[in-house]
Amino acid sequence: xxxxxxxxxxxxxxxxxxxxxxxxxxxxxxxxxxxxxxxxxxxxxxxxxxxxxxxxxxxxxxxxxxx
Numbered sequence: 253x254x255x256x257x258x259x260x261x262x263x264x265x266x267x268x269x270x271x272x273x274x275x276x277x278x279x280x281x282x283x284x285x286x287x288x289x290x291x292x293x294x295x296x297x298x299x300x301x302x303x304x305x306x307x308x309x310x311x312x313x314x315x316x317x318x319x
Contacts, residue, residue: 254282262319281313 258280269276285305292298 258282277318279313279316279318281309281311281316283309283312 261280262278265276265278283305285303285308287301287303287305289299289301292300
């Protein structure tokens with residue numbers, strides 16, 4: 253389901269680029285495994301996730317070819 257979502261995001265980014273008259277592309281990294289999640293902040297709250305799983309997905313995204 254996650255891979256299907258990622259492919260849908262790529263298709264939508266491409267369609268949106270056509271609508272804007274610009275070439276848009278995105279990179280997506282997917283990995284599975286344990287993560288730690290939590291809320292950060294005292295005034296403005298931000299939900300975030302941490303862990304090796306997140307780091308691996310981030311590295312996959314940053315080194316992938318845009319599509």
